Amino acid sequence: MATTQYIIGIDIGTTSTKAEIFTAQGEGIVQRTIAYPLYSPEPDIQEQNPDEIFDAVINSVSSLMVQSQISPSELLGICFSAAMHSLLAVDQDGKPLTQSITWADRRSAHWVKEIREKHNGKEIYHRTGTPIHAMSPFVKLVWLKHEQPELFERAAKFISIKEYILYRWLGNYVVDYSIASATGLLNMHTLDWDADALAIAGIDPDRLSRLVPTTCCLSPIHAKYAELMGVPEQVPVIVGSSDGVLANLGVGAISPGVVAVSVGTSGAVRTVLDQPKTDPDERLFCYALTEKHWVLGGAVNNGGLILRWVRDNLGDAEVNTAHLLEADPYNILTAIAATVPPGAEGLIFHPYLAGERTPLWGSSARGSLFGLALHHQKAHIIRAVLEGVVFNLKTVLDALQDQAGSVVSIRATGGFARSELWRQMLADILNHDVVVPESFEGSCFGAMLLGLVALGRIPSFEDAATFLGDHHHHQPISANVESYQKVIPIYNDLLALFQPTYGKIAALQASLHRLGESS
Structure with missing residues (x-):
């Protein structure tokens, strides 16, 4: 008799991390949600502790493996979804120099007008697809460069919360096209970092992660984290996408x-x-x-x-x-x-x-x-x-x-x-x-579907629609x-x-x- 195989979808959200084990046919088996705080000592500050989020990811996967009682050998892969627009500065050793600054943080808001007027923000928007707004890492970088220059210069990399998780898991700085396209720094038409946006932000490409497709598969996971989670070191880790676009796929x-x-x-x-x-x-x-x-x-x-x-x-x-x-x-x-x-x-x-x-x-x-x-x-x-x-x-x-x-x-x-x-x-x-x-929570489900496409278990995103069922239908x-x-x-x-x-x-x-x- 054939062994059932499974895949884990992880959604790193603004208020919690959700993780769920699915069968290779898209059936949800066990779900785990771990919440964490949003720190707001002042109205414009909206930050999170990256290590609290890292622990939530580790613990949610560990909990799934224990609750489901599946064999680690039955695990096909792990695929990520994550909230967009987070920004985290790290040093040469990958240690955080800042908290994870979320999309809701408004401290950079007063730089928006200058970027729009002095740096032709409209053209930057049309190249990157990201509106010039305090949510975007592009605007946050301009703010950090001008208002916290010492910290800005100390930073070896500027990354998102998902990049931080992947770096600690795998030892590589990678960012998928989806998360990257929400930074305001990626040229949509070339799928490369936008030179003008980087110049305004005051950084070179080497201070950002390597760009990869959302279907990129990586391994191995560092042994200590694989052991903590109860998963094989060699299990494929699919870089995945952002929560917004995966919600579309998931529904x-x-x-x-x-x-x-x-x-x-x-x-x-x-x-x-x-x-x-x-x-x-x-x-x-x-x-x-x-x-x-x-x-x-x-x-x-x-x-x-x-x-x-x-x-x-x-x-x-x-x-x-x-x-x-x-x-x-x-x-x-x-x-x-x-x-x-x-x-x-x-x-x-x-x-x-x-x-x-x-x-x-x-x-x-x-x-x-x-x-x-x-x-x-x-x-x-x-x-x-x-x-x-x-x-x-x-x-x-x-x-x-x-x-x-x-x-x-x-x-x-x-x-x-x-x-x-x-x-x-x-x-x-x-x-x-x-x-x-x-599936009410489309991003976790979408991460699972993306993972199955990346692993060749589903031919295309369009074919993934066969995994969906309708739960409610409302007419006006x-x-x-x-x-x-x-x-x-x-x-x-x-x-x-x-x-x-x-x-x-x-x-x-x-x-x-x-x-x-x-x-």
Whole structure:
């Protein structure tokens, strides 16, 4: 009888590392999630400890091998997914000189205007596909060069968190085209580092990792780490890709017109093209999956973290109730939101609590509740918050359709996809059928599929669609669509009205914060 074979998909996320063992036929066997903190001693600082993340990766794989009780000899490979835009400076020995600076860190924001105006940022965007924004390692490097020059000069390499894991595992500095294309330093058309971007950042190519395809397989793993995880030293390690593009693969959004909408901590709307493309209005990113698969889309800062903000600041009673009932407080909050009709009786929320990427590309963007009246209660606020996240996603979808054509199908993934209310809200506001595949967490599943393609077990990404099953299917409810069609124009009008004030309110908040600290 043939021995069953397995593959591990690892997703290094912003708030946790998820790892899962799958059979070679794509069936999930065991999953493990290990969370870690995001350090924010000041509002603009959003960092993580790279060694905490490294330990989470080691421990998650070790736990999978113990729980699954599979034989190490049955393991085909390990493939990685990782969050984009992280930056970590390391010395000659590979020791971190900084924390892992995440996409959400805003300390470099004031360099964006200079890059756009003095260094023709528009041309850099059209070559690299990465909007000029504080999220990108390119902008972070400019900030470090000018504001922390001693540290900048000490750094032997500037890498992402996935590169750090791979270096410690394998002893090589490699970066896949996907993670590299999200740095703002990779020329999409040549698949090499962009000389002008590197010159502005003040670095040479030797201070970056070697570029490799996402399907690149490496070995061996250092013996001590292989032993800790319970895997063979020679097991193929597939470098893998970024979480965003793998979410598309993981939900089957690979064909033209098929759009993936994912909402975890942050969110994104993406589709796949066969060649790189940028947006004349610079609203969208374009990142590589492979040399022949390019993901065009827009990312938003404000996804599930907005609901977490509601839980932490408005949900004390619901958290206590959930604790007593041994329930999920988010389920209680969404159940409360469901008691309010679509449109939250005219309460409109702009979800820009963490600044915003698409469609604003402004670190100074701020959130707002507009239309508050005496009849509004907490349930209206919760509903408006959920709706505001989706209204914002619709602005991204509209921009995507401008460049990539009409939507054929929408496939949803991420933590929000667990909520029936949110799934229906997505269908109603986007006015389109929404399908949720069996795997809510598309990036881990996508890493597994990429690994099987890299190992020759699946002929192509298009053939990987046979591994997918549909779990939920939502159609727009006409009465809800009618309500939302009345809200959307006002949402957009308010956005245009508020945008010129975002910089002023952000400056005011910073000034008052400093006054508060000094008093």
